[in-house]
Structure formats: structure tokens, C-alpha cells
Amino acid sequence: MSDVPAVPEVVGLVDAVTRAFADDGPLARALPQFEPRDGQRRMAVAVARAIDEGGVLMAEAGTGTGKTMAYLVPAVLSGRRVLVSTGTKNLQEQIFEKDVPALRGALGLPFTATCMKGRANYLCLHRFEEYRSRQGVRGRHLNSDDAVFLPVIEHWAPKTDTGDRAELAELPEDLALWHEVSATADTCLGSECPRHSECFVTRMRQRAAESDVVIVNHHLLCADAAVRESAYGEVIPSCPQLVVDEAHQLEDVATQYFGRGVSNLRIDDLGRDAEAALRAAVVAPGATAKHDASRGVMRVVDHARAFFSGLALARMSRGDERLRVAREWFADHLQTGLDLAGALDGLQATCALTAAGRDREAPADDAAVSDDLTAVARRAGDMAADLRFLLACADPAYVYFLEVKGRAVQLRAAPIDVSRIVRDLVTGQRRATIITSATLTVEGRFDYIKERLGLEDADVLSVPSEFDYTRQTLLYLPRRMPLPREERYTEAVAWEAGQLLRCSRGRAFVLFTSYASMRAVVQRLEPELEYPVLVQGTAPRSTLLAEFRRTPNAVLFATSSFWQGVDVQGDQLSAVIIDKLPFASPGDPIVAARIDALAAQGASAFEAYQVPLAILALQQGLGRLIRHRNDRGVLAVLDPRIRSMGYGRRFLASLPPAPVTYDMEQVRRFFGEPSE
Ligand code: SF4
Numbered sequence: 302m303s304d305v306p307a308v309p310e311v312v313g314l315v316d317a318v319t320r321a322f323a324d325d326g327p328l329a330r331a332l333p334q335f336e337p338r339d340g341q342r343r344m345a346v347a348v349a350r351a352i353d354e355g356g357v358l359m360a361e362a363g364t365g366t367g368k369t370m371a372y373l374v375p376a377v378l379s380g381r382r383v384l385v386s387t388g389t390k391n392l393q394e395q396i397f398e399k400d401v402p403a404l405r406g407a408l409g410l411p412f413t414a415t416c417m418k419g420r421a422n423y424l425c426l427h428r429f430e431e432y433r434s435r436q437g438v439r440g441r442h443l444n445s446d447d448a449v450f451l452p453v454i455e456h457w458a459p460k461t462d463t464g465d466r467a468e469l470a471e472l473p474e475d476l477a478l479w480h481e482v483s484a485t486a487d488t489c490l491g492s493e494c495p496r497h498s499e500c501f502v503t504r505m506r507q508r509a510a511e512s513d514v515v516i517v518n519h520h521l522l523c524a525d526a527a528v529r530e531s532a533y534g535e536v537i538p539s540c541p542q543l544v545v546d547e548a549h550q551l552e553d554v555a556t557q558y559f560g561r562g563v564s565n566l567r568i569d570d571l572g573r574d575a576e577a578a579l580r581a582a583v584v585a586p587g588a589t590a591k592h593d594a595s596r597g598v599m600r601v602v603d604h605a606r607a608f609f610s611g612l613a614l615a616r617m618s619r620g621d622e623r624l625r626v627a628r629e630w631f632a633d634h635l636q637t638g639l640d641l642a643g644a645l646d647g648l649q650a651t652c653a654l655t656a657a658g659r660d661r662e663a664p665a666d667d668a669a670v671s672d673d674l675t676a677v678a679r680r681a682g683d684m685a686a687d688l689r690f691l692l693a694c695a696d697p698a699y700v701y702f703l704e705v706k707g708r709a710v711q712l713r714a715a716p717i718d719v720s721r722i723v724r725d726l727v728t729g730q731r732r733a734t735i736i737t738s739a740t741l742t743v744e745g746r747f748d749y750i751k752e753r754l755g756l757e758d759a760d761v762l763s764v765p766s767e768f769d770y771t772r773q774t775l776l777y778l779p780r781r782m783p784l785p786r787e788e789r790y791t792e793a794v795a796w797e798a799g800q801l802l803r804c805s806r807g808r809a810f811v812l813f814t815s816y817a818s819m820r821a822v823v824q825r826l827e828p829e830l831e832y833p834v835l836v837q838g839t840a841p842r843s844t845l846l847a848e849f850r851r852t853p854n855a856v857l858f859a860t861s862s863f864w865q866g867v868d869v870q871g872d873q874l875s876a877v878i879i880d881k882l883p884f885a886s887p888g889d890p891i892v893a894a895r896i897d898a899l900a901a902q903g904a905s906a907f908e909a910y911q912v913p914l915a916i917l918a919l920q921q922g923l924g925r926l927i928r929h930r931n932d933r934g935v936l937a938v939l940d941p942r943i944r945s946m947g948y949g950r951r952f953l954a955s956l957p958p959a960p961v962t963y964d965m966e967q968v969r970r971f972f973g974e975p976s977e
Pocket residue numbers: 424425426427428484485488489490491492494495496497500501502503
């Protein structure tokens with residue numbers, strides 16, 4: 302860690318932070334965009350106190366507060382290393398590339414920072430070398446993607462300092478070639494790797510170990526917690542202070558992370574890597590076991606095909622994918638699953654034997670081949686153990702289910718309640734933890750998020766948005782709408798959205814809770830709209846957003862992934878239209894298991910879980926609209942239940958204080974359009 306001069310004891314952190322944010326303080330002098338904001342100061346002082354005294358602070362900071370500076374300044378001034386975890390890579394990059402350099406200049410402190418992402422973001426030098434030599438052996442018959450992007454990566458690899466694929470903006474998100482050459486944990490040889498000392502992941506970790514500010518995302522935070530729990534070491538260096546930004550996403554990420562899963566695609570990968578390792582082994586002594594191992598790969602591939610295609614077919618015809626509920630049909634596939642686990646055991650044993658044979662017979666400088674075989678053997682063994690755990694469906698703390706997405710068929714188990722995991726593993730290890738987001742409260746209270754994250758004793762602070770919603774926004778709730786379950790609902794949504802889009806002259810997000818509703822409304826509206834239409838799914842998310850920003854009067858139709866983490870400032874986004882209250886689908890196995898668990902405790906799952914979860918999602922969706930003091934716009938919630946049902950009041954009480962109208966005429970006036 303670098304030598305940051307800590308705040309002298311006599312001054313105290315709270316005083317130092319207060320001075321930093323003063324009207325004539327260093328931030329005001331150095332940052333051209335700086336404006337004194339009461340909410341930002343209150344949050345910064347509360348963070349300073351939490352760092353001084355230890356414990357957990359939950360701070361909800363409404364949009365425009367400047368919360369990043371409100372936690373970074375006290376963290377840096379404390380002189381202790383801080384770990385910042387974000388929900389998205391975008392925010393990670395923004396903190397690292399913009400906020401940290403600005404703060405370094407403003408405070409005049411030479412603190413250091415490192416941005417750490419998940420391993421799959423980095424190039425694996427060893428796999429890349431292997432891939433190229435395989436292509437060389439095969440005479441370079443490349444598919445069209447590889448023919449374009451392999452030279453791009455070849456040109457970049459020797460020059461990059463970080464090995465982070467974010468430097469190659471032109472690389473498609475789902476490029477199969479990247480999957481083959483990235484530094485995934487499954488395929489890493491660790492300290493046995495011949496390229497270990499130059500490895501981008503190794504170097505990133507070394508830099509992080511010497512940094513004052515380490516910026517990660519929630520996936521990596523959870524990966525680190527899991528590794529520490531299993532006593533395998535650490536992914537992130539120890540940091541006594543943790544800031545969890547975009548904390549409303551932590552429960553979902555922890556649920557994903559602390560689950561277990563086996564998929565057909567992961568087994569395909571294993572088969573490919575096993576074959577490559579064996580091909581390398583055949584040209585050298587010790588290849589006697591190669592034939593067996595090769596047969597082992599075939600057995601795994603054949604059993605996996607039978608097992609996963611059987612499950613996918615059963616899923617189509619039998620409905621519920623929760624395995625405990627679906628015991629009857631799942632039982633038909635148990636034996637095939639156990640056969641696959643047996644085949645994985647077999648592959649593990651033969652790869653390990655082949656590696657051991659080579660270790661005895663092959664020259665020492667050829668150790669990488671054995672290491673590859675050993676890594677494949679380890680993966681096969683881990684997969685067999687995971688598969689047996691999944692087939693048993695025995696741990697009541699997990700929900701077991703089948704997930705079919707495109708070509709991927711995955712058997713998964715997810716923890717039903719992550720509160721203990723978050724409390725013990727993520728925040729429990731720290732001296733001070735700050736949990737922050739623009740949306741943490743429901744009806745002004747922190748109870749829901751405290752319970753979900755197991756942080757009932759946290760101190761809380763809620764700082765309202767800096768924006769004047771009474772002046773900048775109008776909340777439109779249509780007077781007459783059918784209920785969402787009625788057939789004519791889609792028609793009514795299309796009509797209302799069409800009217801609103803004419804008032805706002807496009808410049809809008811229309812957000813849906815499902816692809817099906819989105820497609821149905823787009824189909825009806827697109828032919829009659831005079832504005833450029835962008836639809837989620839027709840291009841990558843980042844391309845659609847860039848297109849939206851630069852296309853005058855564009856309208857973007859999208860679903861859940863655009864409800865949060867999207868920032869469009871200015872007139873370009875002047876309306877956010879929401880088709881339905883975003884209740885999580887009770888058909889989702891994790892949601893269903895959580896509802897059942899709460900019902901078993903005698904609680905009303907609807908009141909205690911489904912409504913608060915939907916309120917936070919709605920707040921996020923509507924939060925896309927006003928990103929700056931000068932932004933103006935209309936929020937429209939077309940679902941009539943927000944007015945007609947008792948729980949609707951809870952939604953309205955949690956929304957920003959915008960004036961409400963039921964009248965399209967007022968919307969027209971808001972946009973300065975002539976009346977019809
Ligand atoms: S240490 Fe692991 S990630 Fe790094 S180059 Fe070697 S195999 Fe790849």
C-alpha cells in the first residue's frame with residue numbers, strides 16, 4: 302500500500318472531511334463541476350463517523366447527491382485501504398477512470414487505486430499461446446469471427462498493460478474465441494503456469510495488494526468471500542473498509558454466486574479442454590493412458606448429451622422447473638445424471654493417471670502438459686461432486702431447479718436466504734462497511750433491505766435527491782386502464798404509450814416487465830410512430846444506448862436490463878413509460894422458493910417480499926429519467942393497480958414527490974404541446 306498521509310489525529314476525520322467539502326475547500330477549488338450540496342456533506346460526515354467508529358452504515362443517497370465522492374473522500378482521507386464494490390462494470394470504470402483521478406488532483410494526495418474485474422475479462426497468456434499453436438497445427442482454418450478478431454487480439458496482447466478486454470471496444474460481447482483464451486478459474490494452472498509471473502491476473506492482484514483504493518464488482522466480492530470461506534486463500538487483498546455501491550443488487554449477485562450449477566456448456570468446455578490436453582500428451586512419453594482418457598472424454602460427452610437433452614425435453618412438457626416440486630419427472634432422469642457423474646469420475650481418474658505417468662517419464666521442461674491434464678482432472682472431479690449435490694436435492698437451504706436459456710441447459714441450486722452469507726462473509730470481516738444506493742428504502746424505511754442482507758443492526762441515513770421533482774417532473778397515471786390480466790391490456794398500453802410519445806416527441810424509454818409484452822406493443826406501435834424506434838434484443842445493450850443518445854427523438858423499447866444502471870442526461874430522455882408494476886414472476890424458482898419460505902414462517906410473502914421488491918425495481922426504472930438539475934420529464938405508470946389496489950399506496954409513497962396527473966392534456970402542456 303502506498304504512503305498516503307493519514308489525517309493527523311488532532312484534526313480528526315470528520316473535521317478533515319468537512320473541510321474538504323467546504324464552499325472554499327479543495328474540492329470546490331479543484332473540481333469545475335463541484336457544487337456545495339447539503340446531502341453530499343451529510344453523507345460524507347456520516348461515512349467518516351462510520352469509518353472512525355466501525356460498524357455498518359446504510360446510506361440511501363437520492364439521485365444527484367454525488368454519493369461516490371461522499372464515500373471516496375472520507376475513505377481516502379482515513380489513510381486506510383478501502384474496497385469499493387459496484388453492481389456494474391460501468392460504474393467500476395467510471396470510478397476508476399474519472400472519480401479517482403479527479404479526487405487525487407483535488408486532494409493533492411498521492412493515493413493509488415486498482416480496478417479488479419472477474420477473471421474472464423482478462424486474457425490468459427497460457428491459453429492464448431495454446432490456442433495459437435493449435436491453430437498452427439491445424440493450418441489455421443479459422444471461422445469468420447476468429448479470422449477477424451484473432452489478429453486484433455494478437456496485435457493488442459503484446460502491448461496491453463492490463464490484458465482487460467474492455468480495451469478492445471470492437472470485440473463482440475459473446476465472442477466464442479474470447480471464451481477460449483480468457484483467464485477463467487476453471488482453466489487456470491495457478492503457480493504451476495509457465496506464464497504465471499507475467500500473467501495479467503497475477504499482476505492485477507499484485508497491484509491491488511499495493512493499492513489504497515481497490516475497486517471491484519459484486520461478483521468478485523462474492524467470489525472472494527467464497528474463496529475465503531473455503532480457506533483457499535483470497536481473490537481480493539484484505540481491506541478493513543468496504544463500500545458496497547449499487548447495494549440493491551447485492552442479494553441477487555450473492556444468490557447467483559453462492560449457488561452451484563452444472564450445465565451442458567460447461568461440460569462441452571471440459572470435453573474440449575480434455576481433448577486438447579490429451580492431444581498434447583500423445584506426442585510425448587506417458588501417452589499410454591491416452592487411449593483410455595480419450596474414451597473417457599467420449600463417455601462424458603455422450604452421457605451429458607443424453608442427460609441434458611432429456612431434461613430439456615421434460616422441462617418443455619412438464620412445466621415447473623423446481624426439482625423438488627418436479628420430483629416425479631426428475632426421478633426418470635436420476636440414473637442418467639448418476640451415469641454422467643460416474644463418467645466424470647472416470648475422466649478425472651484417467652487424466653490424473655496420464656498426468657502422473659508423464660511426470661515420471663517426461664522431461665521437466667514439459668511440465669505444462671501435465672499441469673493442463675491435472676487442471677482438467679480437478680474440474681471433472683468438481684463437476685461430479687456438484688452434479689451429485691444437485692441430483693440429491695437434499696439441502697433445505699437451497700432451491701434446486703432446471704434452467705433452459707437458448708442452447709444452455711443448467712441444473713442449478715441457489716440459496717433461498719443469503720442474509721447470513723452476506724452478513725458473515727461479505728460485511729462481517731470488515732471494521733467498517735458502507736452500504737449505499739439511490740434506492741434502499743421502501744416507504745421511507747430500511748427494514749426490507751436490512752432483513753434481506755442480514756444487517757438489522759446497521760445505522761441508517763437517507764439523503765433526498767438533489768433534484769426538484771415537484772418542478773422537474775410530472776407523474777402520469779392514466780384514468781382508465783383494464784387490469785394487466787385482461788386481454789385488451791396490451792392494446793390499451795399501446796394506445797397510451799402512443800399518445801405519450803406524441804406529447805414527448807419520442808425521446809423516451811418504454812420499459813416492460815416481459816419480452817412478450819414488449820414485442821406485442823412494439824408490433825402495434827411501430828408502424829404508426831414517426832420517431833426512430835430501438836428495440837432491446839436487436840443489438841447489444843451498449844450499442845442501443847449509444848444509438849439512443851445520438852439519435853434525435855428516438856424511442857427505446859426494453860425490458861429489465863434497462864431498468865437500472867442506465868444514465869442518459871438531457872432532453873434526449875424526456876419520458877419513462879412503464880407498462881406494469883414490476884412484480885418478480887412467482888414462476889421464477891428462486892422467487893417461488895422465497896415466497897414459500899416466508900409463508901412457512903407465517904409471514905405474508907406478498908406484503909413482506911413481493912411488494913417491497915417491486916417498489917425498489919419501480920424506483921430504479923423511474924430513476925432513469927432525471928439525471929441532472931436541468932432535466933425535465935414525465936414518468937408514466939400505466940398499470941391501474943397503483944391506484945386501485947391497497948398496496949398501490951405503498952408504491953406511490955415510495956416514489957419521488959412529483960405532481961400527479963390523470964389527464965393527458967396536462968402532459969401535453971408540460972411539454973408545451975398544443976391541446977388536441
Ligand atoms: S496463471 Fe492462469 S490465468 Fe494466468 S496465464 Fe497462467 S493459466 Fe492463464
